[in-house]
Amino acid sequence: MSRIALITGATSGIGKATALAFAGAGIDLILCGRRQDKLDELSASLHAKVQVTSLIFDVRDNGAVQAMVASLPDAWKNIDILVNNAGNAHGLGTLDEGDTNDWDAMIDSNVKGLLYVSKAVIPLMLERGKGHIVNISSIAGKQTYANGTVYCASKAAVESISEGMRLELTQHGIKITNVAPGAVETDFSLVRFKGDKERAEKVYQGFEPLQPEDIADAVLYAVNAPSRVTIADVTILAGAQSAATTIHRK
Template identity: 60%
Template sequence: MKTILVTGATSGIGKSTAELLAKQGNRIIICGRRNEVLESIKTELSAFTEIFSLKFDVRNLEEVETAINSLPEEWKNIDVLINNAGNAYGLDPLSAGKTDDWDSMIDGNVKGLLYVSKMIIPGMKERNSGHIVNISSIAARQTYANGVVYCATKKAVDVISEGMRLELTEFGIKVTNIQPGAVETDFSLVRFKGDNERAATVYAGYDPLKAEDIADSIAYCVNAPKHVCISDMTIYPTAQAEPRTIYRK
C-alpha cells in the first residue's frame, strides 16, 4: 500500500487516477480547489481505502505550503506524487493573447508543479524512495499556432521532469513524464471558457482518449517493479497522428 498525493483530483484525469489507485488499495490524498467536490469524492472513495483531502490552489505558494504542512503525521510520508493539476486558456495568436490567460497557464502548469514538488521532494530524499509523475502533453512535442504559451508550459514540464530525474535518481526516486494526446475531459471547455459548442467540436468525429485511459497508464507506471522506471510515455488516440492531425469520420 502506497500513500499517493494527486493534484487536480476533482475532475478529469486526476479524479480517474485517484479512483483507480484507491480501488487498488492505496491511501490517497486528493487535492483541489473546490471543497464540496473534494468532500463528495472523499466520501465516494472511502468505500475502497483511506482518503484525505486538501483544498488549495497550486498557483498560490502560501496555500500550497499551508495545506501540505497541515497533513497529519501519519499522512506525511508520501510515496507517490502525481502532478496533474493544470489548465489551458484561450486559443489565440500571441499578438491577440490575453496576459491573464498566460499567467494562469504559467502559474498552474509550471509554477504550481514546482511549488508542490518542492514540498514533497525533501521527504522522499530523506527516505531514499519515491515516485513523481508529471502530466505533460503532446503539445510539448510539437508547438502549434495559437497555442504557443500552453505548448511552452508543457515543454517546461518535460524539461522539469528531465531535471528531476537527473537530481533524484541517486536517491532512489523515480520520475515519470506522461504526454497525453486528445483526452475528452473538461480541458476544452475550460480552454474555451464555457463554450460547450466549440469545446464539443474538439472531440467530434473520432474516438478520443478517456480520462480512464490515462489513469490506467499512470497506474501501470506506479505499479512497476522497484527496479523499473517508466521515464516517458506518450499516449495518442488511434485517430491522432500528432497534435494538429486528427482523422475524423
C-alpha cells in the same frame, strides 16, 4: 497504511480517474483541489476502499501549498507517489492577440504550480529515500502548434522539469515519470474556450478521443512497475491521432 499518493487537480478529468484507479489498487489518497464540495464527494465515494484525506488549495498559491502539505499529520507525510496533474489551457490565438491573463494562468498553474507542489513533497521523499513523481505533461509539450504557443511552452517546461527531476532524484531512490496525453475528452476544451460548450464539443467530434481512464491506466502501470523499471516518458495518443493537431476524423 498502504502506499500513499498525493494527487493535484483530483476532482475531475485525469486527476479523478487516477484517484479511482489508485483506490482500486489499494493506494491511500491525499486528494487536492480548490473546491471543498467536490473533494468531499470524491472522498466519500472512495472511503470504503482506502483511507482518504483532502487538502484544499490552489497550486498557484505557493504559501497555501507549503502550509497545507506541512499541515498533514505525520503518518500522511509518508507520501510514496506524487501526481502533478493540476493545470489547464486558457484561450487559443496568436501571440499578438493573446490575453496576458490567460498566459499568467497557464504558466502559474502548469509550471509554477507543479514546482510549488513538488518543492513541498520532495523533501518528504528524500527523508525516506524513496518515492515516485508522475508529471502530467501533454503532446503539446513535444509538438508546438499555432495559436497555442504559450500553452505548448508551459507543457514543454513540464517535459524539461521531468527530465531535470530525474537527473537530480534518481540517485535518491525517487522515480520520475512524464506522461504526455494527446486528445483526452475532459473539461479541458470547455475551460480553454471560456465555457463555450458548442465549440468545446467540436474538438472531440468525428473520432473517438482518449478517456481520462486511459491515462490513469498508464499512471497506475508506471507506479506499479518493479523497482528495476522506470517508465521515464510515455506519449499516449487517441487511435485516430498521429500528431498534436493531426486527427483523422470521419
